[in-house]
Amino acid sequence: xxxxxxxxxxxxxxxxxxxxxxxxxxxxxxxxxxxxxxxxxxxxxxxxxxxxxxxxxxxxxxxxxxxxxxxxxxxxxxxxxxxxxxxxxxxxxxxxxxxxxxxxxxxxxxxxxxxxxxxxxxxxxxxxxxxxxxxxxxxxxxxxxxxxxxxxxxxxxxxxxxxxxxxxxxxxxxxxxxxxxxxxxxxxxxxxxxxxxxxxxxxxxxxxxxxxxxxxxxxxxxxxxxxxxxxxxxxxxxxxxxxxxxxxxxxxxxxxxxxxxxxxxxxxxxxxxxxxxxxxxxxxxxxxxxxxxxxxxxxxxxxxxxxxxxxxxxxxxxxxxxxxxxxxxxxxxxxxxxxxxxxxxxxxxxxxxxxxxxxxxxxxxxxxxxxxxxxxxxxxxxxxxxxxxxxxxxxxxxxxxxxxxxxxxxxxxxxxxxxxxxxxxxxxxxxxxxxxxxxxxxxxxxxxxxxxxxxxxxxxxxxxxxxxxxxxxxxxxxxxxxxxxxxxxxxxxxxxxxxxxxxxxxxxxxxxxxxxxxxxxxxxxxxxxxxxxxxxxxxxxxxxxxxxxxxxxxxxxxxxxxxxxxxxxxxxxxxxxxxxxxxxxxxxxxxxxxxxxxxxxxxxxxxxxxxxxxxxxxxxxxxxxxxxxxxxxxxxxxxxxxxxxxxxxxxxxxxxxxxxxxxxxxxxxxxxxxxxxxxxxxxxxxxxxxxxxxxxxxxxxx
Numbered sequence: 001x002x003x004x005x006x007x008x009x010x011x012x013x014x015x016x017x018x019x020x021x022x023x024x025x026x027x028x029x030x031x032x033x034x035x036x037x038x039x040x041x042x043x044x045x046x047x048x049x050x051x052x053x054x055x056x057x058x059x060x061x062x063x064x065x066x067x068x069x070x071x072x073x074x075x076x077x078x079x080x081x082x083x084x085x086x087x088x089x090x091x092x093x094x095x096x097x098x099x100x101x102x103x104x105x106x107x108x109x110x111x112x113x114x115x116x117x118x119x120x121x122x123x124x125x126x127x128x129x130x131x132x133x134x135x136x137x138x139x140x141x142x143x144x145x146x147x148x149x150x151x152x153x154x155x156x157x158x159x160x161x162x163x164x165x166x167x168x169x170x171x172x173x174x175x176x177x178x179x180x181x182x183x184x185x186x187x188x189x190x191x192x193x194x195x196x197x198x199x200x201x202x203x204x205x206x207x208x209x210x211x212x213x214x215x216x217x218x219x220x221x222x223x224x225x226x227x228x229x230x231x232x233x234x235x236x237x238x239x240x241x242x243x244x245x246x247x248x249x250x251x252x253x254x255x256x257x258x259x260x261x262x263x264x265x266x267x268x269x270x271x272x273x274x275x276x277x278x279x280x281x282x283x284x285x286x287x288x289x290x291x292x293x294x295x296x297x298x299x300x301x302x303x304x305x306x307x308x309x310x311x312x313x314x315x316x317x318x319x320x321x322x323x324x325x326x327x328x329x330x331x332x333x334x335x336x337x338x339x340x341x342x343x344x345x346x347x348x349x350x351x352x353x354x355x356x357x358x359x360x361x362x363x364x365x366x367x368x369x370x371x372x373x374x375x376x377x378x379x380x381x382x383x384x385x386x387x388x389x390x391x392x393x394x395x396x397x398x399x400x401x402x403x404x405x406x407x408x409x410x411x412x413x414x415x416x417x418x419x420x421x422x423x424x425x426x427x428x429x430x431x432x433x434x435x436x437x438x439x440x441x442x443x444x445x446x447x448x449x450x451x452x453x454x455x456x457x458x459x460x461x462x463x464x465x466x467x468x469x470x471x472x473x474x475x476x477x478x479x480x481x482x483x484x485x486x487x488x489x490x491x492x493x494x495x496x497x498x499x500x501x502x503x504x505x506x507x508x509x510x511x512x513x514x515x516x517x518x519x520x521x522x523x524x525x526x527x528x529x530x531x532x533x534x535x536x537x538x539x540x541x542x543x544x545x546x547x548x549x550x551x552x553x554x555x556x557x558x559x560x561x562x563x564x565x566x567x568x569x570x571x572x573x574x575x576x577x578x579x580x581x582x583x584x585x586x587x588x589x590x591x592x593x594x595x596x597x598x599x600x601x602x603x604x605x606x607x608x609x610x611x612x613x614x615x616x617x618x619x620x621x622x623x624x625x626x627x628x629x630x631x632x633x634x635x636x637x638x639x640x641x642x643x644x645x646x647x648x649x650x651x652x653x654x655x656x657x658x659x660x661x662x663x664x665x666x667x668x669x670x671x672x673x674x675x676x677x678x679x680x681x682x683x684x685x686x687x688x689x690x691x692x693x694x695x696x697x698x699x700x701x702x
Contacts, residue, residue: 071098075092078092086171088115090113090114091112092112096110104148105134105137106134106149107133107134110130111127120166125158125168126158128155129153129154131151131152133149133150133151135148147182152189152193159196159197159198162200163201182278184276184277186248190223192209193210193212204229205230205236206229206236208225208229210225222241223243225239225240231299235261238261240256243256248276250276253276254272254276256270256271256273256284257270262290264290265299267288269285272284288311289309291385301412301413303412303415307332308365308381309333309383310331312330313327313328313329313330322345323342324342324343325341333381334379335358335365336360338356338359341353352417353417356420359423363425371401371402372401374386397630401515405516407443407472410445413440414442416440417439420435421433429487429488431452432455433452444466446465447463448461450462456482458482460481462477463478476508482504483503483505484500485501485534498536500535500536503529506665507528509525526570527569527572529566530662531563531565536586564586566585567662577596579595579596579606592608595607595626602630603629604627604630607624
């Protein structure tokens with residue numbers, strides 16, 4: 001027997017019961033006639049036919065109009081739009097053509113000319129014989145440009161920068177703008193391009209050719225720029241080669257190589273543009289070598305210091321208006337150099353920031369920075385010109401270089417540079433290390449703080465160069481502290497220093513001129529050195545008093561005598577240092593000095609006279625002289641009448657009258673804590689006219 005459930009016939013299914021008060025929807029049945037489309041009446045059919053005919057006629061008319069349209073109608077609107085965009089008059093004297101019946105429409109513009117700005121005179125910035133552009137239509141409808149082909153035929157551009165720094169290719173409204181960022185270009189072609197460049201400020205002239213083809217000869221190559229010219233009268237050659245400009249992918253780096261020769265300067269680079277045609281960002285591994293870093297100014301616009309021959313390297317990275325040099329290192333002269341550099345070009349002037357270190361600095365390499373020359377002997381690095389300049393300075397026995405410094409370059413940039421030398425060699429005095437922070441702002445250069453470390457003691461202070469006017473003004477204020485006489489004057493006498501003891505000092509000078517020599521030749525200020533104690537060989541002390549017989553008798557003895565106080569003070573006016581107070585008080589002898597040091601002629605004329613503190617039966621009292629060039633003075637004895645004995649205490653006291661004013665100039669606590677203070681007190685007790693006065697201020701122009 002079947003167990004299938006019994007199916008209830010439809011007629012017997014229970015009826016759906018609606019809740020009380022509910023209204024059931026009324027179902028409407030459509031007839032067959034109602035399901036048929038409405039029948040158009042003859043007038044309606046006639047109107048629809050006319051509408052279709054009109055639309056077809058309009059479409060055909062548009063097609064015919066486009067086919068026969070004179071695209072030159074758009075010439076003037078296009079000129080106005082381009083002129084407004086470039087802030088420069090743009091004219092189109094050739095035909096305009098377009099092919100719009102394609103998913104990749106093409107437009108061609110013939111004979112384009114871009115005018116110079118008013119300050120550049122008559123003529124054109126550049127001309128293009130023909131410009132052809134093909135784009136994809138669909139991205140263009142959404143406001144995005146996808147360029148399939150950009151072909152430029154026979155472009156000829158003449159770039160000009162005048163002495164004021166104005167550039168005829170600057171289309172901005174005076175504000176800094178990021179570099180060009182073009183849309184993607186699949187095929188970029190430049191045929192028979194010409195480029196000339198004239199920079200009056202940097203003295204650069206360049207004539208070059210530009211080509212960018214898919215086929216150059218038998219090999220597939222890409223962008224090429226070749227040119228020759230001059231920089232400061234020296235031959236200049238540039239070559240830039242890029243990868244094939246065919247099927248470039250937006251997210252695939254575009255490689256390039258560059259080589260620039262300017263005189264004896266060689267710059268090479270190998271890099272890439274991460275996003276092709278985005279010229280605001282790229283990187284390159286670069287090397288540079290040449291006779292002088294300052295010769296890179298025409299290429300970089302940076303006022304780099306004069307240096308001996310150099311060879312440096314680093315990775316140059318550009319990010320919009322910021323440039324960086326990562327991994328910078330190499331050699332300058334006989335010194336190593338390393339650190340990091342950045343240049344911000346967003347402001348009115350480039351701003352250079354650098355943190356540099358030298359593990360081993362050859363001191364004579366610094367001479368080039370101030371217009372001098374490094375040594376030119378065996379094992380030394382110097383250019384041919386620097387070697388000649390060094391020989392001339394040596395022949396003239398000059399210490400201060402007279403090569404004019406180019407102040408226009410100093411005004412052309414701003415900078416904040418920190419430099420450290422961990423060790424220094426080949427120094428005129430013993431220096432162990434150095435550190436300086438150099439800031440340059442609107443023509444005002446300040447080296448502050450400036451520190452030079454000695455084995456004993458240190459020199460620290462600041463140097464300022466104000467190049468904001470036609471004639472530069474230099475100010476220096478340097479203090480010598482906690483030093484030793486034997487460190488500054490490294491003499492040896494019978495195997496040991498003849499003079500030892502603590503030494504302090506200060507130099508404060510202000511001068512004007514566009515060379516180091518000119519600044520010192522007209523300097524005002526003061527220079528003071530104080531020995532606050534120590535010892536001197538008795539033999540040397542006796543000879544300073546020109547007690548010849550006694551001094552010669554002590555030459556083989558090692559006994560020492562104390563230095564109670566030694567002071568040398570020079571009041572400087574118009575480049576001449578007048579020795580107002582030179583005093584050396586030792587056990588047996590008091591030495592006094594006078595004379596001048598002429599910083600303009602770089603010659604000295606000093607006389608030293610000693611007085612015994614005790615009566616000597618046999619003696620010769622003659623002045624000792626030091627005359628001649630500062631670099632090589634000659635020491636001798638000046639014949640003259642004998643000096644009477646006696647009165648040493650009174651003479652010393654008279655000489656020390658201004659000492660209370662001199663010592664605070666070097667160190668405010670010196671007059672109280674040094675043996676010189678006791679000497680002043682002793683002279684006062686002996687009846688000498690010694691007064692305590694305030695420190696004499698610097699009278700140079702501030």
